[in-house]
Amino acid sequence: MAKPAASIFSCPECGYSSGRWFGRCPGCGEFGTLVEETKPGPRSAGVAARPLLRLVDVEVEEAERIPTGVPELDRVLGGGLVPASLVLVGGEPGVGKSTLLLSALAAISNERRALLVTGEESVAQVKLRAARLGGAERVEILAETELETVCATLERERPEVCVIDSVQTLYAAELGSAPGSVAQVREAAARLLRVAKENRVAVFLVGHVTKDGSVAGPRVLEHLVDCVLQFEGDRYRAHRILRAAKNRFGSTNELGVFEMTGAGLVGVPDPSELFGRSEAGEIGAAVACALEGTRPIMLEIQALVAPTDLAMPRRVATGVDPKRLAMIVAVLARHADLPLGTADVFVNVAGGVRIDEPGADLAIALAIASASRGVPVKDGLAAFGELGLTGRLRGATQAERRVEECAKLGFATVLGPAGTPPPAKLALAEAETVREAVRIGLDAPQPEGE
Ligand SMILES: Nc1ncnc2c1ncn2[C@@H]1O[C@H](COP(=O)(O)OP(=O)(O)OP(=O)(O)O)[C@@H](O)[C@H]1O
Numbered sequence: 019m020a021k022p023a024a025s026i027f028s029c030p031e032c033g034y035s036s037g038r039w040f041g042r043c044p045g046c047g048e049f050g051t052l053v054e055e056t057k058p059g060p061r062s063a064g065v066a067a068r069p070l071l072r073l074v075d076v077e078v079e080e081a082e083r084i085p086t087g088v089p090e091l092d093r094v095l096g097g098g099l100v101p102a103s104l105v106l107v108g109g110e111p112g113v114g115k116s117t118l119l120l121s122a123l124a125a126i127s128n129e130r131r132a133l134l135v136t137g138e139e140s141v142a143q144v145k146l147r148a149a150r151l152g153g154a155e156r157v158e159i160l161a162e163t164e165l166e167t168v169c170a171t172l173e174r175e176r177p178e179v180c181v182i183d184s185v186q187t188l189y190a191a192e193l194g195s196a197p198g199s200v201a202q203v204r205e206a207a208a209r210l211l212r213v214a215k216e217n218r219v220a221v222f223l224v225g226h227v228t229k230d231g232s233v234a235g236p237r238v239l240e241h242l243v244d245c246v247l248q249f250e251g252d253r254y255r256a257h258r259i260l261r262a263a264k265n266r267f268g269s270t271n272e273l274g275v276f277e278m279t280g281a282g283l284v285g286v287p288d289p290s291e292l293f294g295r296s297e298a299g300e301i302g303a304a305v306a307c308a309l310e311g312t313r314p315i316m317l318e319i320q321a322l323v324a325p326t327d328l329a330m331p332r333r334v335a336t337g338v339d340p341k342r343l344a345m346i347v348a349v350l351a352r353h354a355d356l357p358l359g360t361a362d363v364f365v366n367v368a369g370g371v372r373i374d375e376p377g378a379d380l381a382i383a384l385a386i387a388s389a390s391r392g393v394p395v396k397d398g399l400a401a402f403g404e405l406g407l408t409g410r411l412r413g414a415t416q417a418e419r420r421v422e423e424c425a426k427l428g429f430a431t432v433l434g435p436a437g438t439p440p441p442a443k444l445a446l447a448e449a450e451t452v453r454e455a456v457r458i459g460l461d462a463p464q465p466e467g468e
């Protein structure tokens with residue numbers, strides 16, 4: 019007797035799947051995320067093995083990258099779009115994914131065939147946006163959500179670049195589950211991957227990330243695609259940040275900064291100018307010279323230290339890893355004698371930028387020290403360096419480039435770890451320990467007894 023089609027339960031958050039339902043996903047520990055999917059049918063038997071190749075015999079034609087016409091996007095992709103690659107662009111609703119990709123398509127369409135498959139907006143809506151952005155007259159458009167039709171069209175038309183907006187709206191009828199479910203999203207990506215590689219179409223997949231995870235997040239396809247780009251930023255502020263979370267053809271540390279304007283997203287070629295300015299004499303602010311990929315970027319870091327009665331004082335970070343903040347606070351309390359044990363500490367990075375780089379530690383420490391002591395950081399000072407648990411400052415990578423960036427923005431002094439090569443255009447203050455750095459960096463003599 020044939021077995022009835024079994025179901026599998028998978029988690030849209032982490033991609034875990036199992037034959038039975040769990041209230042809590044064993045993969046990621048989230049509650050109530052497992053959803054039911056129908057199991058794919060059995061494989062056909064009698065498959066023949068294929069001959070193998072040696073790598074030396076593999077022929078590749080060195081394909082040129084396709085410039086997207088958006089320099090910031092090119093940079094994040096590692097120097098342009100690789101032909102026949104699959105790029106996933108994730109971001110929260112309204113962050114500007116469609117706008118970014120339509121401007122890229124507009125520029126690409128001047129030299130190549132560029133197709134926009136829209137499942138989310140009507141052709142008329144896209145036309146309105148295109149009119150606002152300008153230059154998108156030659157972009158071809160298809161309003162379709164049926165996966166089969168989209169793939170067939172790609173096979174026939176073979177555009178060089180195609181944007182699928184969004185992968186969650188695509189629907190394969192034979193699967194039976196709702197559009198946007200894990201099975202559908204996975205199927206759509208797998209089939210598009212095959213069509214893209216066979217027909218040499220470079221595909222951008224737009225994927226929504228919702229905070230509550232109610233729609234299958236693009237997490238399940240991260241391993242399928244060649245690049246995963248994240249488009250972040252506060253919907254309510256004008257600045258947007260594009261970064262690569264995965265890139266098979268380039269570095270993942272690159273950062274693109276955009277400003278959302280009425281005429282679309284405008285690249286910000288010099289983000290340091292925007293985020294690295296602080297008011298002279300302001301208490302609790304310090305400027306970090308962080309490195310994002312190959313690019314040094316100056317960021318203003320703000321801190322607030324407020325007395326608290328809580329047994330577990332709060333450490334709240336926006337743009338900084340909370341564990342890193344906890345470590346910096348502990349090092350400051352232990353090695354620079356700051357009374358942070360009875361205070362809430364809040365830290366914020368300007369412009370909604372997120373820093374993961376340890377070179378920004380010293381500036382975070384300075385901002386907290388300034389807020390705690392009520393003394394501003396010295397005027398015209400920028401800092402970089404990694405904080406060790408022993409209170410010693412560790413050297414940061416690419417010190418010369420950081421110092422150069424500080425000089426370019428007109429900083430007078432740069433505070434860095436001992437051993438930083440002396441710069442030509444500005445003063446260098448070296449510190450061995452965090453205590454010394456706080457003494458040098460703050461604009462006042464230390465209180466008595468230190
Ligand atoms: N006329 C305008 N002037 C300035 N900004 C605008 C204008 N129209 C739209 N925007 C900006 O564009 C954003 C929407 O962009 P877009 O539709 O590209 O986002 P999206 O990420 O594709 O959103 P969705 O998830 O809904 O598809 C809005 O949040 C708004 O900030």
Ligand SMILES: [Mg+2]
Pocket residue numbers: 115116117138183
């Ligand atoms: Mg959109």
